[in-house]
Amino acid sequence: MSTHPGHKGAPRLYLRRLLICAATCLSLPVIPALAIDKPHSSETKSADTDITKPKFTGRAALLPDDSVTHQTLTTGSKQLGYTAHAGTLTLRDDKGEPTARMFYVAYTLDGTHPERRPVSFFFNGGPGGGSAYLNLGAAGPVALTFPTGNPTDGANAKLGPNPDTWLAATDMVFIDAVGTGYSVPVKPETADKMFYGTKSDARAFAKAIDLWIGANDRHASPHYLVGESYGGVRSVEVATALQQQQNLILNGIIMVSPALEMKFLDPVSNPLAAAMLLPSFEASRLDLEHKLTPAAIDESYHYAFGSYLTTLAGAPPAGDDAHDFYGDVAHRTGLDPVIVARERGMPDPQAHDVRSRNGRLFSLYDGTLSIADPFPEGIDNGDSPEPVLFGFGRAYGNAFEGYATQTLRFRTELTYDLLDLKVNSAWDYRGDGELIAGETPQLRKLLALNPTFRVFIANGYFDLVCPFASSRWVAEHVPVGRDRISLHVYPGGHMLYTRPASRAALARDVRAFLTP
Structure with missing residues (x-):
């Protein structure tokens, strides 16, 4: 589990615990009619307003123009009219040449005042994970729900209206990291050096967020980041990059099951x-x-x-x-x-002899969730299948492809890359002079430099990947601004929102956080 001194990566397989499910290979689902009202109208337009729009080649050329649809979410007696914008943001190098197309889905509530309306930017972790988890799992207007009483049945998961969407409290922009989801580098051969690292990744996200804010005239809005898992590290890094490189001071960060210090993830x-x-x-x-x-x-x-x-x-x-x-x-x-x-x-929660008990194989992502152990006689400790990583969690990738095509009207020949293990294996975890970047010092600086900056941290009780005690310990050791860090723990695992009751409780607490 240790890091080799000369290696740029983090502790070997243990970091893979942050990877939330690989890309799906299930059949494309049909989104039920009741999931969301049919669009009022739809239109398409390009996100690249430059009159010298670049001509892309390779995989980057397979991304279509932006798609804008007008939707209505009906939950009970409430209706929320909103605009969904699925498109890409073009990143460029110092010479103005395109380097990547970052895919995003933005949901903006109709009939509001943008200058007073919060806007939150979402990303998942991995590294190498797309944003479909938080979009379809927790906060978006449509959610993927697993069968009651059979939470590991990904084949029968259903998309439907999300009564716990965060849309009533904030506009939302879900962004896929370069190399994940539908975000693609223009030159794949140099992507690892340009994007696959703690610092370079933060710069890319900060610029993408700046581009979206500029294109949508949202400079005066309250701004928040929302990150899950490795997204905890990413949120602190992006907040710092936004402040130092884009001159944007955030109002706060929301972290879901965050990794805050990578060195705290190796109990061995x-x-x-x-x-x-x-x-x-x-x-x-x-x-x-x-x-x-x-x-x-x-x-x-x-x-x-x-x-x-x-x-x-x-x-x-x-x-x-x-x-x-x-x-x-x-x-x-x-x-x-x-x-x-x-x-x-x-x-070690990864070890087979720790996970396997009485013929059941328990999950790293939820210590209460288990499947029948396919190797009850024993197997090499690192080779047991993970019920979330290799099981039901894969349904999010397939569900998002169907949702993007049928509801968002964003059609592409690309496969939605829910989790790219090549990106993960290429990741450079180094910080400024550190073998593994430490986030606590940067979090301290953010709290000290901005006296109104607030942090919301949500954890699941049963998460053996990013345990809730790590968040509590880090928060207790922050000397300035501890009163602006709120901790919330819910019944559930790493993806605590897969439990409807916890998803609803999380949404209520986030709404309160966003409307202090």
Whole structure:
């Protein structure tokens, strides 16, 4: 799990836990008529207003002109009329030559005053993930819902109107990172150097956001970023790039299941990371036993950063002390004491012998969610299939293709790249002089430089990828602006919005955050 000193990447396979589902290969769904009213009218126009519009070649030429449709979302007795704009933004180098076409979907509420209307810019993580997850999973006007009582059944997931859309509180712009979704580099052979890195990625997003704001006259609007998973790192980096390179000072950031410090995601070699992970293990066990309470979680958190961390940081216990310590950890996590002892009290949630219990294989993304273990006899620890990564989560890619074609009227021969593993493997995680960029110092600066800057962090109790305790620990160690960081934890995993009740609770809390 360690990072090789000479390698530009982050800890080996553990970072793959941030990857939320690869591109889908399921059949194209038919979007139900009740998902959204038929468009009032539709039109197409180009997002590139330059009279010298470039002539693209290769995959970049397969993206059509922008499509603008006027929609109405009906949920219960409420109706929201809005405009959906699916299109691309052209990035250029210092010579003015095109370098990438970044795909976006913008939803703007009709009949509002733009200067007072918040606008939020969304991106997912990976790195290498497209924005369809947050769009169709949490905030957009249309949502993908999985069958009640069978949450791992991606084949029967359905698109329909999203009663928990954030549209009532903010206009929304969902942007795919270069190399993901429908965003493509003009020169693929140089894309890794130009876009696939912590700093270069932030510059690209900052410029794309600046271009959209300029094209839509939204300079006076309140501006927010929304990032999921690695999008937590990206949101801090983009906020800094916007302020320093585009002269745009944000009103705030919303993070969903964020990675805030990449070095906190490897519990095998970092006792502090193991302490951050333990409360998620315990929350999962408590929920499966119907014993989950805020008081129990708070006790687990204090134990993790108290005697548990102290024991891990010292010499390994022996004799009766080892028996008692490993037994306590086994009870809290619900794991076999033999396995806990073998892993010296720091269970790796990726390991097959940790995930496989009683013939069931539990997910990294939700410690309460499991499928039948295809290898109950045992397998190399890193080779077990992930129920979210390789299962139902793939439905988001296929669903978005159908939605883009049938509702947004954006037709292309390109496949929507929900998750590009090549982008992920090529990623440069370095910061300014750091092997892995650290976000806490930059977050401190953002809070100090802007006295009204606010941060909203949402986590799932059962997330073993980006545990909720990591967000709490980071927030507790911010010396300036701690009162402007709000923490919210919901029943659910990494993609907490796949649970309808948690999606609704998240939407309510976000609306309150956006309308202080």
